[in-house]
Each structure stands twice: as structure tokens, then as C-alpha cells.
Amino acid sequence: MSRSVLISGCSGGGKSTLLAEFGRRGHAIVEEPGRRIVKQELASNGTALPWIDAIAFARRAIEMSTADHAAAKGQAGRTFFDRGLIDAASALQHLTGEPVLQKLSTAHRYHQTVFLTPPWPEIYTSDPERRHGFDEAVAEYDRLAATYPALGYEVVILPKIGVADRVNFILDRLTAK
Template identity: 30%
Template sequence: MNTKRILIIGGPGTGKSTLITELEQQGHTCFHEISREVTAAAQKQGIEQLFLTQPLLFSELLLKGRIQQFEDAKQLNVAYTFYDRGIPDVAAYMDYTGDEYPDMFREACENHRYDVTFILAPWKEIYAQDNERYESFEQAETIQKYLITAYENYNYSLINVPFGSVSERIEFILNTLKNL
């Protein structure tokens, strides 16, 4: 079976992880966001925000993890595989910080393509900062612009998911996939 890779992207706090968790509870195969794991591991080593102090190392770890998720999905025999963020997110965040990054980042974006990309817009009513999400809502809006630019630069068509309850958003995603 040729698994369709379904990507859910958006700035911080847009509800991506909540949707991925619900999709998984409904029996769909999902790959979770790994930046929280990378951040938590760094904090255990005494580095409060690895993304801020060593953005290239943080991004390399994310890139490696997302490529691994991409490769792991090749072994699956399911109709859809959902991802909470994709490989181009790494380049978008590096662009956001203005940091230089090696060509391997661009090559990874070009060599690992997702089939369908849904984007969630910043939503002030659900936005919350926490130990791993340090960005303000205004920063989340700026990051959103960098994500859109990055994905468009890699020739992705973005499907906007409307605001709504978790079940309404999932219904939109699944209905859209049925009609593609």
C-alpha cells in the first residue's frame, strides 16, 4: 500500500498536537512533534532553551528526528500517516531566527516530500505558553509567516484548516482527504 503522508503544520500553539493526539486515538497512524523531547532532554542537561542558545544543534536534532519519522513510515501499511510538523519546519525556524544552516537542510526538504499539507492559523483563544513553548502569541504569528514562506518555497499547496472544535477540525481534515 502506498501510504499518503499527511502533514499538519502551523505556528506554536495552533492546536496541531491536540489534533494529532485525537487522530491517533481514532486509530490513525501519527508521528508526534519531537521538539518538546529535544528541549526536555537539553533541560535535563542544564540548557534551558537549546533552540535559543544553540539553534543549529537544536535544528540538526530536529532534522534528524523528522527524517527518521519519514523513514519509519516507509515500513507502514496504512492509508494515511499523519505528522505533527514536517522537515521544512526546521528551515522555517532557522529562517525566523536569521541563523545560517548547511545545504543538508534544504536537501532534506527537497528529498522528503509530504503528500498533503494542512495548516492551522494562530488562534489567540487557545494559545498558551509553557515550559517548552516560550514564544509570545505575536512571535507565533511571525513564525506562521515563515512557515508559509518555507512551504511555498518548496512548492507545497497549503490547505487552511478553519477554527473550530477538535472534532470539527478533524472532520474537515478527513473529509478533505476523502475528496482528494
């Protein structure tokens, strides 16, 4: 079973905060491809940004996620991902209709259990890297909540509890497997 654990779900649902806590506890982590791409594009005046060229952005996210997934295979222990290849492929397929999800998800599997952060309006904020609104974040969440089970993953919706408790919840769920 893959030791690459995905934390996906709603934008602004607390994924990056969870990832930071996993890192603080000594776990290997992979930051969200989308945020890394936005930072790179903004620094270089690039256009592969979700609000300028969403298709180019999704293709870059697929490339970065594929490289991240391959790099994690060499890690000892679990690696926790803030989003990943399936999120990027789902976005591209939604934007273009290209049937990329099945092919990519078969070639690059993550841990069987995927953890989703649900929409949580009380903690949602936009920022220079996340410019879309809450309604768009919820629509993306709904797509992902349908996509993961369709690809054979078990989806666990994270409870709306504190960061440390959420991390403990994930670790307990993985240990029980």
C-alpha cells in the same frame, strides 16, 4: 503520493491536540520533534534548546524529522505528523542562511497537501516547552505559510473550529483528493 501528512503552522494553534485526536481514532501519529527534543534536553541538562542554542536545536530537529519520515514509510495507511522536516529546515535556514530547505524537501516529500493551523490567540498558551511569545509564533507561521507553497505543496489553512470537526475536515479533504 506520500501517505505522510503534515500538520504545521502556528505554535499554540492546536496541532498537538489534533494529533492526539488522530491517534485516538487509530491513525499512526508522529509527535512534534521540537517538544521531544526539549524534553530530552531538559532531562539531561542539555543546551540544544531553542532559547539557549537555537541552531543546535534546529539541527537536532532535522535529524529527528528525517528519522521520523523514514520510519513512517513502513506504516500502513496514513501517518499524521505534528510538524516535520520542512519546519526544522525552515528554522535552520532562517537562523543561519544555509540553503537547506530545497535539498531536504526534495529528498523527503510529504503528502502534497499540508494543513496549517493559523494563529489563534484565544487558545495560545506558553508552557515549559514553549517559551516564546505569540508574536514570535505568528512570525514563524508567516515563514511557513510562504515556505510550503514555494516548495510545491498545496497549503490548506485549518478553520478555527472544534478538534473533532478539524480532524473531520482534514480527513474529508484527504479523501476528496
